[in-house]
Structures are given as C-alpha cells and as structure tokens.
Amino acid sequence: MTDISDPDTAPVDLERLRREHERQYEVYHRVSIQEHLDDMADRREKCPISFSPDGGFWVLSRYDDMSTVLRKNNRGVVSFPNIPDGKPAFGQKKTIPIELDGSVHSQYRKILDPLFSPARVKELEPRIREVARDLIAGFAARGECDFVEEFAMPFPGSIFLALMGWPIEDTARMNAWVNTMLHGVEGGTEEETLAARGQAAGEIRAYMNEIIAARRAEPQDDITTILLRAEIDGAPIPDDDLYDLFVLIMLAGLDTVQSVLAQSMSYFARHQDTWDSMFADPARMGDAVEELVRWCSPAGPSRTITSDTLAVGELTLPEGERLYCPLSAGNRDPKYFPEPDEVRFDRDAKPHLSFGLGTHRCVGLHLARTELRIAFEELRELMPRFDLTAGREPHEHVGLTWGVDNVWLTFPPRS
Numbered sequence: 133m134t135d136i137s138d139p140d141t142a143p144v145d146l147e148r149l150r151r152e153h154e155r156q157y158e159v160y161h162r163v164s165i166q167e168h169l170d171d172m173a174d175r176r177e178k179c180p181i182s183f184s185p186d187g188g189f190w191v192l193s194r195y196d197d198m199s200t201v202l203r204k205n206n207r208g209v210v211s212f213p214n215i216p217d218g219k220p221a222f223g224q225k226k227t228i229p230i231e232l233d234g235s236v237h238s239q240y241r242k243i244l245d246p247l248f249s250p251a252r253v254k255e256l257e258p259r260i261r262e263v264a265r266d267l268i269a270g271f272a273a274r275g276e277c278d279f280v281e282e283f284a285m286p287f288p289g290s291i292f293l294a295l296m297g298w299p300i301e302d303t304a305r306m307n308a309w310v311n312t313m314l315h316g317v318e319g320g321t322e323e324e325t326l327a328a329r330g331q332a333a334g335e336i337r338a339y340m341n342e343i344i345a346a347r348r349a350e351p352q353d354d355i356t357t358i359l360l361r362a363e364i365d366g367a368p369i370p371d372d373d374l375y376d377l378f379v380l381i382m383l384a385g386l387d388t389v390q391s392v393l394a395q396s397m398s399y400f401a402r403h404q405d406t407w408d409s410m411f412a413d414p415a416r417m418g419d420a421v422e423e424l425v426r427w428c429s430p431a432g433p434s435r436t437i438t439s440d441t442l443a444v445g446e447l448t449l450p451e452g453e454r455l456y457c458p459l460s461a462g463n464r465d466p467k468y469f470p471e472p473d474e475v476r477f478d479r480d481a482k483p484h485l486s487f488g489l490g491t492h493r494c495v496g497l498h499l500a501r502t503e504l505r506i507a508f509e510e511l512r513e514l515m516p517r518f519d520l521t522a523g524r525e526p527h528e529h530v531g532l533t534w535g536v537d538n539v540w541l542t543f544p545p546r547s
C-alpha cells in the first residue's frame with residue numbers, strides 16, 4: 133500500500149502550497165536595483181520560495197535552490213518558456229537556443245561553443261581594445277559623458293557586429309532595437325510596449341533577411357557565414373531559425389555586458405577606493421571582473437517542471453509549475469557571499485550564478501569576461517578619477533534583465 137506521508141508519492145496539494153507561499157512579484161518593479169534586492173533578501177528570510185499569483189510563477193531567492201533547478205535541465209525541467217509569466221515576449225516560437233532542450237539544443241551548442249571558445253576570444257582581443265579606445269576617444273576631451281549611451285551600449289554592440297561581419301555603422305540601430313525588445317517603452321502602457329516590440333521585430337527581421345541573402349551570395353570569414361553553413365538534424369538551419377538565433381545572440385551579448393559596465397561604473401563613482409583597488413594587482417583583474425559580474429547579475433532564467441514532481445528546497449512542486457531564478461538574488465545569498473551587497477575583490481572563490489548553470493550556461497562567457505576586463509583597463513587609463521555628474525542621478529531598472537538607463541560621469545578632460 134502507498135504510504136501517503138512519503139513526499140515522493142503523496143499527491144501535491146498545489147492550491148494549498150500556492151496559498152501558503154503567496155507573495156506577489158513584480159517583474160518590472162519600479163524601484164532601484166538595491167530596493168528590489170532588499171525585497172529579495174526579505175523573501176529569502178521569510179518565504180524563500182514564494183508564489184506570485186500575478187503571472188503564476190514561483191520565485192526563488194536562495195543560491196542553492198537556483199543551482200538545483202538550473203542543473204536539472206532536461207532531467208526535470210525545460211527552459212521554454214524562458215520568461216517568468218510564461219507569456220513569450222517575442223511570440224510563440226521558441227527562442228534559439230535558449231528555449232530549446234534535448235538533442236536539438238545540444239546540436240546548437242556544438243556549433244556555437246567553438247565560435248566563442250577562449251582561443252577565438254583571445255584572437256579578438258586587439259579588436260576589442262580598439263573598439264574601447266575609439267569609443268573613449270569620442271568623449272575624452274569633453275570631461276563628461278553619458279556612459280551608457282556613449283560606451284556601455286555601443287561597446288558590446290560594435291564587437292557583436294564585428295563578429296557577425298555586419299556593418300559597424302549599424303551599432304546605434306541595433307542598440308535601439310535591443311532596448312525596445314528588452315525594456316519596452318519606458319513609462320508607456322503595455323499596448324505601447326507591445327506595438328513598439330512588434331515594430332522593432334519587423335525591422336530586425338527585414339535587416340537580417342538582407343544580411344542572410346547577401347552572405348549566401350557572397351560568403352565571408354565571419355560567424356554569419358559559419359551559421360549559414362551549419363546543419364541541425366542533417367539539414368541547413370532554416371532562415372526563420374537563423375533569424376531567431378541571430379536575435380538571441382544579439383540580445384544576450386549586448387544587454388548583459390552593458391548592464392555590468394553601467395552598474396559597475398555607477399558603483400565606482402561612489403566608491404573610488406574600490407575602483408583603485410581593482411587595479412592594485414593586474415594578475416587579479418580576472419577575479420575582480422568575476423566579482424563585478426556576481427554583484428551585477430543582470431539575467432533571470434525561468435524553467436518549467438516536466439517531471440511528475442520536483443523537490444526545490446523544502447517544497448515538492450508538480451509538473452507544469454514555472455520557476456523564476458533572478459540570479460542577482462542568488463548571488464547575494466549571504467550563505468556564500470558574506471556582506472553580499474558589497475563589491476569585495478578579496479572574496480573566497482565561490483562560483484557565482486551570473487552566467488547560469490547546466491546545459492544553458494552562457495555561450496558568451498569568455499567573450500563577456502574579456503570585453504569587461506579590456507573595457508575597465510581602457511577606462512582606467514582615461515579616468516583614474518570620476519564622479520557622477522551633479523543633478524543627474526542614474527536611473528535603474530529591473531525586468532527581464534536588470535541594469536541602468538543612464539550614468540552621467542564627470543572627469544578631468546583629456547586631449
């Protein structure tokens with residue numbers, strides 16, 4: 133006879149669980165990142181796995197729970213739809229590769245991983261440094277800049293375009309599309325955001341269709357051409373899927389790196405001693421970048437349970453429930469990161485969650501680390517000292533990715 137007290141076999145009373153752990157979560161909470169993280173810290177203490185009735189998803193706040201869930205990909209959870217409320221932001225089609233699972237996903241990873249390997253990224257270093265220097269030269273003499281607009285956004289954007297072999301002049305257009313796709317219309321209604329996203333999606337599709345046609349006619353030594361020649365299940369990737377893949381690489385590579393740059397510079401402007409200590413030992417620059425990536429963590433993966441039940445922390449949740457992992461909250465778990473809200477370059481090495489875990493772990497992490505290290509090195513040359521511009525406070529957002537919309541900096545001009 134079945135023992136109904138056995139958590140593995142007892143039916144889950146979902147309604148009761150949801151009621152007992154109910155706590156509303158606003159994905160687009162209009163507060164600062166730290167205020168939102170304070171709310172996450174409060175959840176971690178009082179209700180570490182909470183259910184948001186609006187959107188119908190579970191919110192995790194602890195490092196260990198996020199780690200458990202993300203490692204379960206293909207073995208209890210899938211990544212579609214990779215959005216907390218389950219309403220895909222970019223239509224019903226699965227985003228490639230981040231919403232694919234199983235064999236198709238691993239075939240995509242076999243194609244993508246070598247394109248972003250440490251050796252490939254190393255080759256790119258001179259180009260990355262050149263992009264950083266060119267952008268800095270654009271504002272150095274003024275002694276003031278909107279760091280987001282003039283560096284954090286165009287920097288990864290230009291590198292993405294160079295990698296893909298697309299025209300470098302399109303950086304601003306590309307960034308505007310990314311902004312609309314990820315953050316919608318600031319202060320606008322849901323309808324306005326949906327309309328703006330639809331328009332951006334149409335423009336991106338037209339742009340990419342042109343590029344695909346041009347590369348087919350005239351192949352080049354770039355990632356676009358490699359992906360056009362790649363095969364999934366023994367056949368070339370259809371244009372529609374290529375489009376999805378390009379969009380995802382674009383979104384994933386631009387918004388995250390720019391968020392870490394913008395959040396970090398906003399922090400350093402208020403903590404000059406931390407900025408100085410970052411460069412005290414050049415051999416430890418890599419560790420310093422990791423700490424910044426931990427502290428900033430812009431992304432938040434969502435998963436859907438596919439096994440009959442899944443144990444997450446002290447709860448057993450049934451198939452079909454959606455789990456949201458705001459990685460920033462996991463990375464501020466004091467269990468592993470004492471004084472988690474501080475940027476500290478002398479932490480013991482506990483791997484952070486910012487690049488995700490399991491089968492979907494970030495494809496571009498070597499590129500991201502290199503971009504960030506080079507950007508900080510070049511910025512240090514120009515701006516050993518800088519302040520936030522008086523009267524222009526940075527404006528932060530949380531959402532599908534977290535970041536800062538503007539960081540106005542003032543510094544001694546350089547000719």
Ligand code: HEM
Binds near residue numbers: 214431497
């Ligand atoms: C600091 C910068 C970055 C952060 C914090 C970051 C974070 C992440 C995270 C958390 C995931 C996993 C999402 C999930 O599990 O659902 C991911 C996946 C991905 N990232 Fe990044 N990323 C960064 C930079 C980049 C860059 C520069 C690229 C450019 C190539 C990139 C390309 C991708 C791709 C293609 C995936 C999908 C992997 C898959 O589904 O298998 N990322 N990233």
